[in-house]
Amino acid sequence: MSGPPRGNGSSSGTSVRRAVDALRRWGERRALTAVALLTALVLGLLFYYPVGTVFVDAVYAGGEWTLGPLADVLTDPFYREIFRFTAYQALLSTAASVALGLPGAWVLARFDFRGRETLRSLTILPFVMPSIMVAIGFVATFGRTGTLNAVLGALGLPEVTLLYSLPAIVVAHAFYNAPLVTRVTTAVWESVDASAVETARTLGASPRRAFRDVVLPQLLPAIAVGATLTFIFTFASFPIVLALGGYQLATVEVFIYSRVQNLAFAEAASLAVVETALSLGLTYGYLRYEARMSSSGRGARPQRRRPLWPASWTQRAAATRLAVAGYGVVVLLVFVAPVASMLLASVTGPQGGFTLDHYLFLLERQQTGTSYQVRPLTAVRNSLVFGLGTLALALPMGVVTSVLTTRDFRGRKVLDALLMAPLTVSGIVVGLGMLRGLVFGTVVFGTRIQVTGALAVVAAHAVGAYPFVTRTVAPLLGGLDPRLVESARTLGASRVRALLDIELPLVAAGVVAGAAFAFAISIGEFDSTVILAEGSSSYTMPVAVQRYLGRRLGPATAMGCVLLAVTGLSFVVIERFGGRTGGRGGF
Amino acid sequence: MRRRSFLAAAGAGGVAALAGCTGGGDGTATEGGTEAGSETGGDTGTDGTTTGTAGGEVPELVVGTYGAFVDAPSTSPGPWLKETFESEFDATLRYETPDSEVNYYIERALRNVDIPADLYVGLDVNMLIRIDENLDSGLFAPVDGLDRRDTVKESLEFDPRGRAVPYDTGYICIVYDETFGDGGFTAPETFDGLLREQYSGDLLTQNPISSATGKAFLLHTIKAKGEDGYLDYWGNLQENGVRVLEDWTTSYTAYSNGEAPMVVSYSTDQVYAHEEGEDLAKHQLRFPNGQGYANPEGMAMFEGTDRPELARTFMDFVLRPEVQAEIAVRNVQYPATTTAELPESFARYAQEPPEAVTFNYDTLRDNLSEWTSAWERQFVGN
Numbered sequence: 001m002s003g004p005p006r007g008n009g010s011s012s013g014t015s016v017r018r019a020v021d022a023l024r025r026w027g028e029r030r031a032l033t034a035v036a037l038l039t040a041l042v043l044g045l046l047f048y049y050p051v052g053t054v055f056v057d058a059v060y061a062g063g064e065w066t067l068g069p070l071a072d073v074l075t076d077p078f079y080r081e082i083f084r085f086t087a088y089q090a091l092l093s094t095a096a097s098v099a100l101g102l103p104g105a106w107v108l109a110r111f112d113f114r115g116r117e118t119l120r121s122l123t124i125l126p127f128v129m130p131s132i133m134v135a136i137g138f139v140a141t142f143g144r145t146g147t148l149n150a151v152l153g154a155l156g157l158p159e160v161t162l163l164y165s166l167p168a169i170v171v172a173h174a175f176y177n178a179p180l181v182t183r184v185t186t187a188v189w190e191s192v193d194a195s196a197v198e199t200a201r202t203l204g205a206s207p208r209r210a211f212r213d214v215v216l217p218q219l220l221p222a223i224a225v226g227a228t229l230t231f232i233f234t235f236a237s238f239p240i241v242l243a244l245g246g247y248q249l250a251t252v253e254v255f256i257y258s259r260v261q262n263l264a265f266a267e268a269a270s271l272a273v274v275e276t277a278l279s280l281g282l283t284y285g286y287l288r289y290e291a292r293m294s295s296s297g298r299g300a301r302p303q304r305r306r307p308l309w310p311a312s313w314t315q316r317a318a319a320t321r322l323a324v325a326g327y328g329v330v331v332l333l334v335f336v337a338p339v340a341s342m343l344l345a346s347v348t349g350p351q352g353g354f355t356l357d358h359y360l361f362l363l364e365r366q367q368t369g370t371s372y373q374v375r376p377l378t379a380v381r382n383s384l385v386f387g388l389g390t391l392a393l394a395l396p397m398g399v400v401t402s403v404l405t406t407r408d409f410r411g412r413k414v415l416d417a418l419l420m421a422p423l424t425v426s427g428i429v430v431g432l433g434m435l436r437g438l439v440f441g442t443v444v445f446g447t448r449i450q451v452t453g454a455l456a457v458v459a460a461h462a463v464g465a466y467p468f469v470t471r472t473v474a475p476l477l478g479g480l481d482p483r484l485v486e487s488a489r490t491l492g493a494s495r496v497r498a499l500l501d502i503e504l505p506l507v508a509a510g511v512v513a514g515a516a517f518a519f520a521i522s523i524g525e526f527d528s529t530v531i532l533a534e535g536s537s538s539y540t541m542p543v544a545v546q547r548y549l550g551r552r553l554g555p556a557t558a559m560g561c562v563l564l565a566v567t568g569l570s571f572v573v574i575e576r577f578g579g580r581t582g583g584r585g586g587f
Numbered sequence: 588m589r590r591r592s593f594l595a596a597a598g599a600g601g602v603a604a605l606a607g608c609t610g611g612g613d614g615t616a617t618e619g620g621t622e623a624g625s626e627t628g629g630d631t632g633t634d635g636t637t638t639g640t641a642g643g644e645v646p647e648l649v650v651g652t653y654g655a656f657v658d659a660p661s662t663s664p665g666p667w668l669k670e671t672f673e674s675e676f677d678a679t680l681r682y683e684t685p686d687s688e689v690n691y692y693i694e695r696a697l698r699n700v701d702i703p704a705d706l707y708v709g710l711d712v713n714m715l716i717r718i719d720e721n722l723d724s725g726l727f728a729p730v731d732g733l734d735r736r737d738t739v740k741e742s743l744e745f746d747p748r749g750r751a752v753p754y755d756t757g758y759i760c761i762v763y764d765e766t767f768g769d770g771g772f773t774a775p776e777t778f779d780g781l782l783r784e785q786y787s788g789d790l791l792t793q794n795p796i797s798s799a800t801g802k803a804f805l806l807h808t809i810k811a812k813g814e815d816g817y818l819d820y821w822g823n824l825q826e827n828g829v830r831v832l833e834d835w836t837t838s839y840t841a842y843s844n845g846e847a848p849m850v851v852s853y854s855t856d857q858v859y860a861h862e863e864g865e866d867l868a869k870h871q872l873r874f875p876n877g878q879g880y881a882n883p884e885g886m887a888m889f890e891g892t893d894r895p896e897l898a899r900t901f902m903d904f905v906l907r908p909e910v911q912a913e914i915a916v917r918n919v920q921y922p923a924t925t926t927a928e929l930p931e932s933f934a935r936y937a938q939e940p941p942e943a944v945t946f947n948y949d950t951l952r953d954n955l956s957e958w959t960s961a962w963e964r965q966f967v968g969n
Contacts, residue, residue: 078964136840145845163846164830242833247794248825250967258796258963262956263693263721350863361660370666372682373658435687440700448700530686548660549836551859551919553843555660 028494035400039466042397045451047422047463050433058269069266073274079255083274086235086251089166093173093234094227100174100334101181101226103327105219108182109189111324113308120186121571123179124516126335128524128567130542133560135243136345136553137338138172139163147337168244173234175334181226184472187513188222189215191476191506194303221293221475228286229423229471232279236426257428272429279424284417290475291413339564346557358554362562371537376559378537379544380566382454383523386540387570389458390465390522391515397462398469398514403499405470406478423467431527434460439531454538460528465521469514476507512578516571523567541566648897651683651692651704656918658684661859664917671913672904678897689714692889696722705892706901708754710885712745712945713802716952725750727887732899735906738924743883747948751885754905755920758854758879758940759803761790765868767848774849774873778811781824781875788828791838792851796959798834799882804851805962806951807880810944814954818965825966854879855919857936872938879940883923 058069073079108120126134141147142162149159162168192215200210238253247254252275259268308324310317349355362376369375405416422430441450480503488498504511526542533539539547541563548555657665669680683704685691695702707727718726727750730736736752743753763774775781781790793801805817812820821829830847832838842850860870886905888898904910911927914920921937922929 078968081968132836135837139841139844139846143841143844143846163841239833242794243837247831248967258794261690261797263690263717350865365660370669372684373666435691435694436698440695440698547654547658550655550659550661551839552661552863553836553840 025494028496031496032400032403032499035396036404039397039401042393042459043419043422043463046434046438046456046460047425047430050437051425051430052433053437054265054269054429054433055273056269057265058273061266069270070273073267073270079252079271082250082252082255083278085249086253087278089169089173089241089249089251090231090235090237092166092170093177093237094231096170096174097177097230097234098181098223098227100330101178102185102223103323104178104182104331105185105189107324107327108186110303110305111308112305117575118572121516121575122568123182123186124520124571125339125564125568126175126179127517127520128542128563129176129339130524130526130545130560130563131239131243132549133342133545133557134172134175134240134338136557137341138168138175138244140341140345141333141337142168142171147341148333163244164246166245166249169237169241169249171334172240172244173230173237175338176240177226177230177233179335180229181223183513183516184226185219185222187472187509188219188476190302190509192218192303194301197303217293218479221290224286224289224293225471225475228282231282232424235279236275236424238428253426253428256426260428260432268432269429272426276421276425276429280417280421283420283424284413287413287416287420290478293475342557342560342564345553346561348554350552355554358558361548361555362558374539374544374547376544376562379539379541379559380562382538383540383542383563383566384570386454386458386461386529386538387519387522389455390461391518391574393458393462394465394469394518394521395511395515398466398518399473399499399504399511401466401470402474402477406474419470420467422463427527431531434528434531452532454533456532457529457538458522460532461522461525462518464525464528465518468517468521469511472510472514472517473507476510477503480506508578512575515578516574519570519574520567523563523570645677645679646894646897647679647681648706648894648901649681649683649704650706650708650901651685651689652708653688654684654686656684656709657682661919662917664914667913667917668905668910671910672901676897676900676904678900680901689718692726693718693721696724696726702889702891704889705894705898706886706888708884708886710751710887711799711882712948712951713799713955715746715751715948716955719952720956724890726890727751728890728892728895730888730899730902733906734903735924735926738906738926740923740925742943742945743881743923745883745885745945745948746887750887752887752902752906753883753885753923754911755914755918755923756881756883757799757803757920758874758881758938758943759800759807759851760854760879760940761849761873761875762842762852762856763849763871763873764842764845765871766866767845772848774871776873776875776877778808778820778875781829782820782827784827786827786849788830789847790824790829790849790851791842791847792829792831793835793838794831794833795962800835800851800853801831802959803880803882805959806946807875807878807944809958810878810880810946811876814958817958818961821962821966831966849873853919854940855921855937857938858916858933859919861932861936874940874942877941878944879942881943881945883945884920 059065059067061069104123108116108123129137139146142160143149144159144161144163148162152159162171196214197210200214201207205213235251236253237251238257241249241251242254252271256268256271256275259265259271308321310321346358347354347356349357365373366375366377401419405412405419438451438456441448443449484502484506485495485498488502489495493501523540524542525540526546529538529540530543533543541559545556545559545563548559550556652665655663657663665682669682672678672680687694689707689710692702692704692707710727725748729749730752731749733752739753743756745751745753761774763772765772775783775786780786792804795801795805808820808824809817811817830838830841832841835852838850839852841847842852854872854874856870856872857867860867886902888895888902892898905914906924908924908926908928911922911924912929912933915922915927915929916933921939
């Protein structure tokens with residue numbers, strides 16, 4: 001391991017280097033604190049302050065403090081019913097996402113096949129799909145005349161009507177969130193120590209027993225992360241609910257949106273406060289669970305993967321492969337078909353024939369678009385720059401937060417939950433707060449302080465993204481043997497050096513998974529991008545998709561395909577690159 | 588030490604980000620104007636607009652509008668308007684397209700932040716009511732002295748205080764697909780007809796709170812069934828499987844994919860379908876009860892503008908017969924004036940309803956929020 005080189009002090013030429021070394025060691029000692037302060041500053045400025053300006057509406061009206069609006073919402077049976085339904089659909093969506101996501105983690109973590117790593121990288125792709133595209137893809141796949149019914153019809157089976165019902169919402173939520181469950185679980189599964197499993201087997205445990213007693217306990221925290229995040233996201237779901245369920249299945253978020261639209265801020269804020277309180281409570285509950293579950297002494301040797309095509313076809317091997325194949329069919333229908341429908345729509349003319357017109361439109365807009373119009377290449381470039389910026393900011397923020405919150409101190413869970421808050425507050429509320437608090441600015445000593453522009457967009461993306469880094473890194477970090485760090489410190493390594501040289505390489509899978517999430521959050525983010533980039537040229541690919549919607553869908557779907565291609569490629573690069581520098585065998 | 592240099596770079600980047608943030612408004616300068624006015628005008632608040640252009644420079648007119656007006660992939664009127672206006676007048680035109688549209692300016696006014704725009708294009712009666720419910724000042728100034736003001740159709744006027752000048756209108760009706768199912772589908776001719784068993788699950792419409800077409804359809808049912816009858820009517824409509832989706836795009840996509848044979852949309856639907864070479868049998872129109880609900884769009888001048896003359900010049904320009912025709916074709920809406928010279932293809936494929944209906948400003952102001960919230964509670968509560 002390479003600590004800072006130590007000069008022996010005899011040569012006069014080394015004094016400069018010694019000074020540099022001293023400075024570097026000083027920097028290393030302060031690095032954690034510095035990043036922690038930065039995190040607090042960015043969070044306060046780009047999250048707590050703006051969101052606070054909105055939440056105040058719930059408790060401050062007509063020049064005085066009041067509990068009226070909150071009480072109105074809490075005592076209204078209509079809203080209670082809305083909250084109940086919102087929780088119910090979120091619960092169903094979570095169950096579906098876990099059921100659909102876990103087999104994916106199993107296949108990716110335990111089988112070896114060509115393109116496995118690429119496939120693993122691409123699991124994050126649904127995460128960046130603009131909801132309008134998902135809605136379009138789902139109508140084309142599960143609609144009356146969609147792919148599913150065509151397949152059923154060809155097989156002589158009766159047709160199903162899935163759209164505009166609760167099941168449609170649940171499947172669409174699973175489309176978004178099952179990959180999340182897959183990713184966080186795969187990252188942990190891949191770092192399960194093979195020797196523990198082997199020990200169990202040597203002691204006479206069956207493979208099933210070894211899985212249940214050794215592997216499963218280690219997977220549970222990851223599954224719980226996936227489930228908690230899925231519940232929080234689907235609890236605040238809104239575009240998908242309306243597009244595929246219709247207004248009669250409206251969630252709380254739908255009502256927040258409609259109140260904001262009508263500038264009924266007190267009611268909107270009250271709904272948002274209750275929604276956030278519920279999500280935060282759940283997060284807090286999860287964090288307590290996570291602390292109990294984290295096991296220690298995880299080693300570094302991953303289990304060997306089985307080939308997808310077995311060497312010999314025993315009954316057991318055949319049954320396993322049949323299960324994988326069955327899962328493949330479900331994946332084709334739920335994930336590939338909607339995306340393929342979008343691809344197809346981007347090359348289909350109004351009469352149903354093949355056409356490249358929509359892509360030509362993108363080219364034409366690129367060449368002749370005016371300054372106030374959205375140009376495709378600028379959108380691609382902005383998305384990539386913001387994505388990289390978000391990575392650079394969110395990765396240290398997330399890692400440091402996970403170091404802090406895996407330490408033991410009073411009130412740690414509360415702090416941790418507060419640090420997770422960006423995940424639990426509705427996008428509409430964050431957007432509104434940013435508009436009022438940052439874009440309009442505040443007058444301080446006669447000068448209006450505003451926060452807008454590309455850097456603000458990156459910082460806002462980082463605020464939304466770093467909790468993912470924390471949540472993928474913290475459980476792994478918490479599971480490491482504390483003696484590893486202690487011995488490194490005894491040998492003279494700074495805390496940062498111990499983190500960089502010892503801990504992070506051991507939890508590389510989590511760090512890379514978190515990095516991919518951070519990038520994905522940045523690419524897919526819409527609300528704060530349009531608000532903070534107001535009036536400027538800082539629009540991104542999802543904004544372009546939104547702008548190109550019109551009477552014909554072609555240009556928007558073509559832009560959607562560009563988005564998928566660019567981000568898909570980026571994820572593969574991030575994970576390959578991350579895998580190399582992470583320095584972990586088999587990853 | 589790649590990792591360490593990475594961390595150092597990330598740290599520096601973070602600091603730079605924050606420094607940039609507090610600096611304010613960086614990177615938001617667009618072509619032509621600077622945003623200096625909006626950054627420092629905090630203490631005066633009301634009269635500081637942008638473009639602190641010194642005399643002698645070409646004056647700039649800042650027009651706020653919705654995104655599709657300048658950026659729709661088909662043909663949006665914005666670019667043509669800008670080009671034509673600038674070629675004739677000694678002025679530049681700059682568009683602002685805030686995501687929350689007119690709410691953005693209401694919010695600014697509520698928070699005492701100066702408004703950099705001179706005009707807003709794309710105002711409808713519902714926005715006007717929202718403005719009047721939330722702001723004591725009207726946000727927009729009454730417009731007088733327009734040469735072509737009296738060529739605007741009387742029936743489209745929607746602002747009793749004379750701030751909004753209508754420039755185009757849509758008529759909302761039902762678009763249906765004759766080829767649906769085994770073919771030969773026809774939409775019912777009346778609102779009552781929509782309740783018949785045979786049309787069960789056949790109608791798609793939009794959220795009346797956030798979508799203009801959805802709101803127009805709800806208001807049309809109130810016109811038809813009365814204040815006392817519309818909720819019952821919607822109860823029956825819901826029982827017959829009406830689907831209320833978020834916005835026009837989602838519902839129209841579902842309609843295009845054969846999800847349902849009827850969708851609430853504009854009576855100019857065929858103009859676009861014809862241009863695109865689509866099968867017109869899939870774009871048939873039905874005006875329920877022989878009526879179409881009119882939803883005119885207007886333009887208005889911000890109270891604080893320091894270029895009222897230029898703003899009026901622009902409005903007069905928009906009301907010109909040839910400009911009206913061009914906006915109609917490019918925005919796929921009806922012109923607002925009696926003098927527009929429409930091309931033949933538009934006249935042939937766009938249909939005006941036998942009878943146009945709409946609620947006036949006063950009625951909507953007194954009832955709109957009650958009507959929609961009662962509807963919402965009943966429809967979602969079921």
